[in-house]
Amino acid sequence: EDEVHVKQKVTEVDPLEEANFDQELKAVVQARESMEQRRQELRGRPTLNMMIPMNVFEGSAKDHHGRGISGESGDEALDEDTGGNREVQVRVLVKRGNKQQTKQMFIPRNSSLVQSTKQKEAAELQE
Amino acid sequence: EDTGDDDNYEYGKGDFTEHACRYCGVSNPACVVRCNVPSCRKWFCNSRGNTSGSHIVNHLVRAKHKEVCLHKDSPLGETILECYNCGCRNVFLLGFISAKTESVVVLLCREPCLSVNALKDMNWDLSQWCPLIDDRCFLQWLVKIPSEQEQLRARQISAQQINKVEELWKTNPDASFEDLEKPGVDDEPQSVALKYEDAYQYQNVFAPLIKLEADYDKMMKESQSKDNVTIRWDIGLNKKRVAYFVFPKEDNELRLVPGDELRLRYSGDAAHPAWQSVGHVIKLTAQEEVALELRASQGVPVDVNHGFSVDFVWKSTSFDRMQGAMKTFAVDETSVSGYIYHHLLGHEVEVQMVRNALPRRFGAPGLPELNASQVFAVKSVLQRPISLIQGPPGTGKTVTSAALVYHMAKQGQGQVLVCAPSNVAVDQLAEKISATGLKVVRLCAKSREAVSSPVEHLTLHYQVRHLDTSDKSELHKLQQLKDEQGELSSSDEKKYKALKRATEREISQSADVICCTCVGAGDPRLANFRFRQVLIDESTQATEPECLIPLVLGAKQVVLVGDHCQLGPVIMCKKAARAGLAQSLFERLVLLGVKPIRLQVQYRMHPCLSEFPSNSFYEGTLQNGVTVNERQSSGIDFPWPVPNRPMFFYVQMGQEEISASGTSYLNRTEAANVEKIVTTFLKSGVVPSQIGVITPYEGQRAYIVNYMSRNGALRQQLYKEIEVASVDSFQGREKDYIILSCVRSNEHQGIGFLNDPRRLNVALTRARYGIVILGNPKVLSKQPLWNSLLTHYKEHECLVEGPLNNLKQSMVQFQKPKKIYN
Ligand SMILES: [Zn+2]
Ligand SMILES: [Zn+2]
Ligand SMILES: [Zn+2]
Numbered sequence: 001e002d003e004v005h006v007k008q009k010v011t012e013v014d015p016l017e018e019a020n021f022d023q024e025l026k027a028v029v030q031a032r033e034s035m036e037q038r039r040q041e042l043r044g045r046p047t048l049n050m051m052i053p054m055n056v057f058e059g060s061a062k063d064h065h066g067r068g069i070s071g072e073s074g075d076e077a078l079d080e081d082t083g084g085n086r087e088v089q090v091r092v093l094v095k096r097g098n099k100q101q102t103k104q105m106f107i108p109r110n111s112s113l114v115q116s117t118k119q120k121e122a123a124e125l126q127e
Numbered sequence: 128e129d130t131g132d133d134d135n136y137e138y139g140k141g142d143f144t145e146h147a148c149r150y151c152g153v154s155n156p157a158c159v160v161r162c163n164v165p166s167c168r169k170w171f172c173n174s175r176g177n178t179s180g181s182h183i184v185n186h187l188v189r190a191k192h193k194e195v196c197l198h199k200d201s202p203l204g205e206t207i208l209e210c211y212n213c214g215c216r217n218v219f220l221l222g223f224i225s226a227k228t229e230s231v232v233v234l235l236c237r238e239p240c241l242s243v244n245a246l247k248d249m250n251w252d253l254s255q256w257c258p259l260i261d262d263r264c265f266l267q268w269l270v271k272i273p274s275e276q277e278q279l280r281a282r283q284i285s286a287q288q289i290n291k292v293e294e295l296w297k298t299n300p301d302a303s304f305e306d307l308e309k310p311g312v313d314d315e316p317q318s319v320a321l322k323y324e325d326a327y328q329y330q331n332v333f334a335p336l337i338k339l340e341a342d343y344d345k346m347m348k349e350s351q352s353k354d355n356v357t358i359r360w361d362i363g364l365n366k367k368r369v370a371y372f373v374f375p376k377e378d379n380e381l382r383l384v385p386g387d388e389l390r391l392r393y394s395g396d397a398a399h400p401a402w403q404s405v406g407h408v409i410k411l412t413a414q415e416e417v418a419l420e421l422r423a424s425q426g427v428p429v430d431v432n433h434g435f436s437v438d439f440v441w442k443s444t445s446f447d448r449m450q451g452a453m454k455t456f457a458v459d460e461t462s463v464s465g466y467i468y469h470h471l472l473g474h475e476v477e478v479q480m481v482r483n484a485l486p487r488r489f490g491a492p493g494l495p496e497l498n499a500s501q502v503f504a505v506k507s508v509l510q511r512p513i514s515l516i517q518g519p520p521g522t523g524k525t526v527t528s529a530a531l532v533y534h535m536a537k538q539g540q541g542q543v544l545v546c547a548p549s550n551v552a553v554d555q556l557a558e559k560i561s562a563t564g565l566k567v568v569r570l571c572a573k574s575r576e577a578v579s580s581p582v583e584h585l586t587l588h589y590q591v592r593h594l595d596t597s598d599k600s601e602l603h604k605l606q607q608l609k610d611e612q613g614e615l616s617s618s619d620e621k622k623y624k625a626l627k628r629a630t631e632r633e634i635s636q637s638a639d640v641i642c643c644t645c646v647g648a649g650d651p652r653l654a655n656f657r658f659r660q661v662l663i664d665e666s667t668q669a670t671e672p673e674c675l676i677p678l679v680l681g682a683k684q685v686v687l688v689g690d691h692c693q694l695g696p697v698i699m700c701k702k703a704a705r706a707g708l709a710q711s712l713f714e715r716l717v718l719l720g721v722k723p724i725r726l727q728v729q730y731r732m733h734p735c736l737s738e739f740p741s742n743s744f745y746e747g748t749l750q751n752g753v754t755v756n757e758r759q760s761s762g763i764d765f766p767w768p769v770p771n772r773p774m775f776f777y778v779q780m781g782q783e784e785i786s787a788s789g790t791s792y793l794n795r796t797e798a799a800n801v802e803k804i805v806t807t808f809l810k811s812g813v814v815p816s817q818i819g820v821i822t823p824y825e826g827q828r829a830y831i832v833n834y835m836s837r838n839g840a841l842r843q844q845l846y847k848e849i850e851v852a853s854v855d856s857f858q859g860r861e862k863d864y865i866i867l868s869c870v871r872s873n874e875h876q877g878i879g880f881l882n883d884p885r886r887l888n889v890a891l892t893r894a895r896y897g898i899v900i901l902g903n904p905k906v907l908s909k910q911p912l913w914n915s916l917l918t919h920y921k922e923h924e925c926l927v928e929g930p931l932n933n934l935k936q937s938m939v940q941f942q943k944p945k946k947i948y949n
Pocket of ligand 3: 210211212213214215235236237238239240241
């Protein structure tokens with residue numbers, strides 16, 4: 001109801017500022033010491049600790065076999081045809097302390113996570 | 128004991144935005160994450176704003192923080208983002224992987240878990256690792272990007288500001304943006320602007336100005352203590368003690384008004400212990416006596432009359448409410464509609480029309496017929512979300528406003544809020560609106576409930592007392608008990624207060640229209656009310672933050688009525704005035720290009736009197752709704768130099784002097800001539816109530832009052848009944864005859880107050896039948912506007928000198944007006 005059209009000013013990012021930020025970002029992402037430190041830390045520990053609750057891969061396996069990440073709604077095919085921007089449902093696996101939980105989430109079909117999986121699927125299907 | 132104060136009330140909604148982005152204020156739980164570094168724990172959103180990276184990424188990079196936690200109301204709930212395998216929390220290392228065959232995803236760190244071979248054997252597709260932070264932004268499906276609207280309404284922060292505030296946080300983690308821009312103690316405050324990036328910037332500019340004004344007001348009022356005050360005791364109808372005394376004002380600055388709080392003290396003597404009590408001013412008598420209703424009922428030394436002291440009790444309430452309104456405006460998205468938000472800040476907004484059915488006729492029951500320009504005003508305003516109505520003197524602003532409110536109330540959009548900066552204006556408007564048949568509640572400050580009001584029957588406190596007077600009513604019983612005993616037991620008092628509050632709410636909610644002052648709109652009793660439609664009368668006499676108080680209760684349609692060609696708000700602190708606090712919202716909107724709808728027919732002045740103001744202040748557009756005949760004073764024998772032209776400029780050459788207080792001016796010759804003119808009016812059959820003497824200076828005002836009472840040729844009482852007041856206090860009112868004493872008369876100094884064209888406009892437009900101006904043309908003619916006024920009087924043979932019974936045209940030479948440089 002409260003719709004308002006503000007004539008938007010074009011926001012210009014100061015290029016110097018941007019360069020400066022990028023440099024700092026790189027420093028954070030590639031922080032050598034922390035990377036080394038992590039390797040050290042993890043050396044003594046078991047490297048695989050992926051406790052997956054059993055039910056995650058159960059139940060839905062049959063229905064969705066071969067489809068990878070997919071929506072559960074019936075109009076799935078329609079979306080693909082129209083190249084629609086609809087969302088697909090995923091379960092995100094998180095840990096709360098030692099407990100594992102899954103949470104439902106919707107991810108846009110055009111997100112890279114979905115896209116890459118779809119491409120892969122398609123490639124596999126070709127084979 | 129009902130103190131009626133809201134000292135403990137916290138103004139401005141602030142608490143619910145604990146999780147608001149510390150950069151921009153966006154507080155949508157789906158869009159924000161918390162920095163998880165224990166010493167930080169600040170929230171940031173995922174919008175880029177004006178920067179290349181999103182706010183959260185900006186913070187993490189600049190502060191070198193690496194851990195975050197999602198909001199409890201986000202889809203994943205309160206979750207610290209960490210690697211599912213190793214628990215690594217460095218968000219710059221994290222990314223999602225999905226199962227090969229399932230719609231299941233987990234977070235996994237890039238190093239080392241992504242290279243753990245064992246994982247490949249499981250169901251996970253490691254080749255498709257997808258970083259959590261992509262293109263300097265968190266994955267949008269995990270942390271949403273605020274909508275365009277949300278971003279537009281947020282604080283517009285630049286990369287430079289981010290760097291600055293991050294720097295500041297290193298030494299003071301609680302610092303806010305306001306701290307960044309705080310001027311030093313001796314700095315000039317930042318000046319007001321035409322446009323603001325956002326409501327935070329707006330607040331940053333106005334908050335220090337309001338603070339300056341508040342500090343000045345406090346300092347001034349608290350320094351007004353008076354000793355050796357003589358008291359006359361009385362008892363009010365409500366059985367409360369009333370103290371009468373004279374509280375002399377020494378200069379123009381402090382005006383006591385009903386509702387002000389004073390403390391009365393007695394230091395004690397052999398027979399009386401020391402005593403003090405606070406009370407409210409309930410009225411000011413014509414003899415300049417103050418009536419103070421005391422809060423205390425016991426121990427009052429009523430058998431003593433001399434040796435009391437009086438202090439002013441300063442209240443920050445009105446300033447707190449302004450600050451609160453600005454805060455609400457910034458942090459509460461529902462405070463005003465998006466359109467109004469952007470419009471007030473000067474953003475370019477696409478024109479919007481209000482889609483409402485227009486009434487068939489624009490007048491309202493119980494009001495006079497509207498003229499064409501009034502109809503046009505009502506019609507246009509009903510169709511727009513923001514409008515300005517300019518009402519030059521005598522053009523029927525109040526009737527037009529009342530008709531407008533009538534139609535707005537009939538549109539069924541809920542209650543209409545009607546405000547004005549002054550109580551007098553609110554009362555006038557409330558009365559007119561009530562005449563249309565609408566249900567009106569006039570909400571008064573609790574401190575003013577004892578002050579008599581011309582619309583008492585409309586006031587909330589009166590309606591509460593008279594709602595249900597049947598014996599069954601519990602509230603009524605308790606009220607009677609309280610009146611009789613002066614106080615109630617604590618349990619009864621509790622019950623009484625709860626019942627009263629409930630009744631107040633019930634009555635307020637059933638009204639069509641709520642009327643109160645702008646500051647009154649911040650009353651906690653209205654805290655849960657929403658008003659889509661708000662009309663503010665006399666809005667050109669309010670500061671912007673004052674105007675904002677009624678607007679932030681949900682306004683979607685705003686009508687500002689006023690006249691920016693008359694005097695604006697009174698700002699006492701020069702620093703704040705210089706920085707622009709005296710500019711009203713109405714004026715700024717005019718500067719932004721909102722065209723005021725002007726009411727064009729004046730019903731006050733004799734056509735001869737409206738000619739100059741119309742040409743000088745209103746581009747000649749003011750038409751006369753009264754004829755010469757209707758303004759002919761029959762039977763009044765007054766020596767107007769030109770018959771049928773009831774005006775003249777009386778040339779005075781007497782010297783100006785500095786008044787005893789040292790802060791004002793007076794002019795004895797002018798005062799003596801004012802007395803002569805008043806006497807001539809009285810002798811010719813004019814009654815005292817028809818005459819108003821106005822002068823810009825308090826020194827001259829006091830001197831004239833004194834002079835007339837001592838030297839008046841007629842009965843003293845007649846002179847006492849004549850109102851002598853400053854130009855400023857005469858705004859909004861009228862008299863049949865006006866005598867204006869200009870005072871200033873010097874070779875080299877300026878003309879002070881007279882320099883303001885708006886003050887001249889007000890002074891010239893108070894009279895209905897006739898006006899006499901006393902002044903020194905040689906001095907006044909240096910100012911361009913006064914020069915043209917003098918020329919106008921001269922051309923009409925109304926510039927005169929000599930004794931009143933033998934006025935002759937003056938040949939005094941004018942000075943060349945100084946050019947105005949902008
Ligand atoms: Zn942090
Ligand atoms: Zn933000
Ligand atoms: Zn890991």
